[in-house]
Amino acid sequence: MIIPIDIGWLKVKTRFLLLVIAFCLMFLLNVGFSYAGDDDTNTKEVGVEWVNNYHGQPGWGDLTMCDDDAGGFRSTLVAQGFTGSWNFGDDNAWEMDFERQDLGGRDQTRADDVDFVYFAGHGQSDSFRFGVNHDGNGVDTLQLRFSEAQWGDRDLEWVTLSACSVLNFATITNWRPVFDTYLHGICGFHTAMADTDDLGRLFAEYLTNVRGPYQIREAWTRATQADPHQASSVYAACYRRINLNSYGDPIYDFGNDWASGYMGNEHWSSWDFAYTRWSC
Amino acid sequence: MGLCIYEVVLLKCKNIVITAVFMIMFFSIAWFAKVKFWSTQPISSDSTIRLPDGTELKLACDLPSTPSEIPNIKTTTRLDITAEKVTYIASEFFGLISPVVRSEYFDAFRVRDGDCDLWITDYGSIDYYVSGIDSPKSLPNNTEAKLIAENFLAEVKKQGITPRNPLVHIEFEDVIAGCESGTANSLTIQYWDVLFAVKFDCLKIAEAKISIGDNGSIVGVQGLWREVEQSGSVRILSSSEAIQKVSSTENVKQLTNVQKIQINSIALEYWDDRTALEQQDRLMPVYMLECVLTNYGGETSTAFLRVSASE
Numbered sequence: 001m002i003i004p005i006d007i008g009w010l011k012v013k014t015r016f017l018l019l020v021i022a023f024c025l026m027f028l029l030n031v032g033f034s035y036a037g038d039d040d041t042n043t044k045e046v047g048v049e050w051v052n053n054y055h056g057q058p059g060w061g062d063l064t065m066c067d068d069d070a071g072g073f074r075s076t077l078v079a080q081g082f083t084g085s086w087n088f089g090d091d092n093a094w095e096m097d098f099e100r101q102d103l104g105g106r107d108q109t110r111a112d113d114v115d116f117v118y119f120a121g122h123g124q125s126d127s128f129r130f131g132v133n134h135d136g137n138g139v140d141t142l143q144l145r146f147s148e149a150q151w152g153d154r155d156l157e158w159v160t161l162s163a164c165s166v167l168n169f170a171t172i173t174n175w176r177p178v179f180d181t182y183l184h185g186i187c188g189f190h191t192a193m194a195d196t197d198d199l200g201r202l203f204a205e206y207l208t209n210v211r212g213p214y215q216i217r218e219a220w221t222r223a224t225q226a227d228p229h230q231a232s233s234v235y236a237a238c239y240r241r242i243n244l245n246s247y248g249d250p251i252y253d254f255g256n257d258w259a260s261g262y263m264g265n266e267h268w269s270s271w272d273f274a275y276t277r278w279s280c
Numbered sequence: 281m282g283l284c285i286y287e288v289v290l291l292k293c294k295n296i297v298i299t300a301v302f303m304i305m306f307f308s309i310a311w312f313a314k315v316k317f318w319s320t321q322p323i324s325s326d327s328t329i330r331l332p333d334g335t336e337l338k339l340a341c342d343l344p345s346t347p348s349e350i351p352n353i354k355t356t357t358r359l360d361i362t363a364e365k366v367t368y369i370a371s372e373f374f375g376l377i378s379p380v381v382r383s384e385y386f387d388a389f390r391v392r393d394g395d396c397d398l399w400i401t402d403y404g405s406i407d408y409y410v411s412g413i414d415s416p417k418s419l420p421n422n423t424e425a426k427l428i429a430e431n432f433l434a435e436v437k438k439q440g441i442t443p444r445n446p447l448v449h450i451e452f453e454d455v456i457a458g459c460e461s462g463t464a465n466s467l468t469i470q471y472w473d474v475l476f477a478v479k480f481d482c483l484k485i486a487e488a489k490i491s492i493g494d495n496g497s498i499v500g501v502q503g504l505w506r507e508v509e510q511s512g513s514v515r516i517l518s519s520s521e522a523i524q525k526v527s528s529t530e531n532v533k534q535l536t537n538v539q540k541i542q543i544n545s546i547a548l549e550y551w552d553d554r555t556a557l558e559q560q561d562r563l564m565p566v567y568m569l570e571c572v573l574t575n576y577g578g579e580t581s582t583a584f585l586r587v588s589a590s591e
Contacts, residue, residue, distance in 0.1 A: 275467065
């Protein structure tokens with residue numbers, strides 16, 4: 001018995017199938033090209049920069065432990081299953097990596113292209129400082145001033161600045177416009193701080209099961225208080241957006257008993273801010 | 281006779297030459313070995329010197345007279361820290377009822393119960409923290425906070441949780457605003473930190489902090505009171521020699537843009553460079569300088585700067 005085959009119908013089906021495959025391929029390629037080298041499929045990317053060598057800039061002496069400070073944050077989180085993105089130090093740490101695109105910066109492929117950023121180096125109440133000049137627009141060179149940053153328009157959720165006085169309460173409102181859609185908060189210091197090789201590691205340990213898990217603001221509190229390099233005259237700080245559960249922001253995959261778990265970006269539409277500082 | 285006088289003169293010349301040769305050799309060796317026989321910049325009370333980086337250093341207190349050596353302090357493990365004891369402490373002092381677990385990362389027991397987290401290590405240190413503290417409705421004043429903390433500490437001592445070495449004692453130091461929170465316009469105190477000095481004989485070996493929150497509740501205890509014992513002695517620098525190293529590596533970050541350092545007090549103490557949960561072999565002698573820092577903009581801040589006292 002011969003089964004009649006509708007050749008025309010088969011052709012249409014084949015064309016439709018090819019069209020679907022081509023569409024899927026185009027989608028995959030498009031994603032691949034748009035986010036080249038990045039892992040935006042998760043919320044666990046970590047990028048760090050640090051500066052020990054300030055090349056004799058007057059008033060900004062060389063530091064010795066910032067590599068271990070920032071590196072400890074990254075390596076501890078990577079050991080806990082996070083994605084270690086970039087790690088740039090000394091002359092490879094550039095201001096442009098944190099600077100707005102419209103000012104010639106490229107934060108869209110660096111700071112704002114990961115979920116957690118940690119910087120260790122010098123700082124003051126309006127900026128944090130780099131060792132070499134790689135500035136996007138030639139203004140305020142060697143330092144990332146608050147007016148040059150706008151974070152969270154892409155991927156960045158938390159920034160930690162292990163640098164003196166960047167979150168000084170007297171000038172904290174300067175940093176408010178830095179918050180774009182997805183940025184949850186900035187951790188840092190109200191006063192000057194001591195150079196440390198422990199802080200980044202401790203912060204990551206308090207965020208995860210090693211010593212925690214704690215929500216991000218509380219993990220920063222615990223880490224700065226546990227850091228043996230910081231005296232009680234040093235005050236750390238956190239400036240953050242408030243959602244309905246103002247303290248409920250643990251790091252992804254490390255929610256705990258009292259937290260409602262990690263909250264996606266959709267929960268961060270509030271523009272109310274809270275500031276907390278504490279003795280180390 | 282003439283020969284005799286000649287011999288005496290020759291002997292004198294010989295002695296002079298030998299002495300000269302010895303002196304040249306001695307100072308040459310000293311120069312190459314960079315031995316300092318005198319301080320290049322002696323500092324005394326109420327005097328100001330300029331450090332190599334240009335920072336002005338003013339001494340606004342007397343230099344403490346310190347011995348050339350002090351006890352070398354080693355930490356030891358306590359054999360009486362057991363799960364049963366931790367269960368008792370957790371329940372009696374902090375009202376925690378969750379089971380005690382042994383940490384897989386540290387030599388310590390842990391009890392995590394709701395918002396509360398208690399660690400007690402094999403070295404005897406205690407770390408207790410309460411999360412998610414809201415603005416207090418009835419925060420005691422700082423005098424009341426001090427009293428509450430001292431009573432709590434007395435109870436802890438009574439249970440034998442503080443160091444057993446008879447040379448170790450704990451003294452009140454200060455009450456400070458432990459944590460402040462609010463908006464960009466105003467901050468309110470969330471809890472007080474009552475600070476205590478843990479001393480071996482008369483030298484501080486650690487700091488203990490008891491945090492007092494709403495209605496006088498204990499919201500934090502950081503008792504870095506490891507069990508310690510003396511193991512010989514260690515040579516130390518004089519305070520005069522040590523403070524000239526104030527702008528050394530460790531303090532560079534705090535001294536950023538600082539034009540003047542005024543030292544208001546100097547204390548010889550020990551420094552524990554590990555966290556409460558980590559093992560520590562020995563404590564390091566340091567000079568702790570209480571300073572007022574003035575930056576190039578004229579702003580001042582208080583800071584404690586640590587300078588190694590080790591030779």
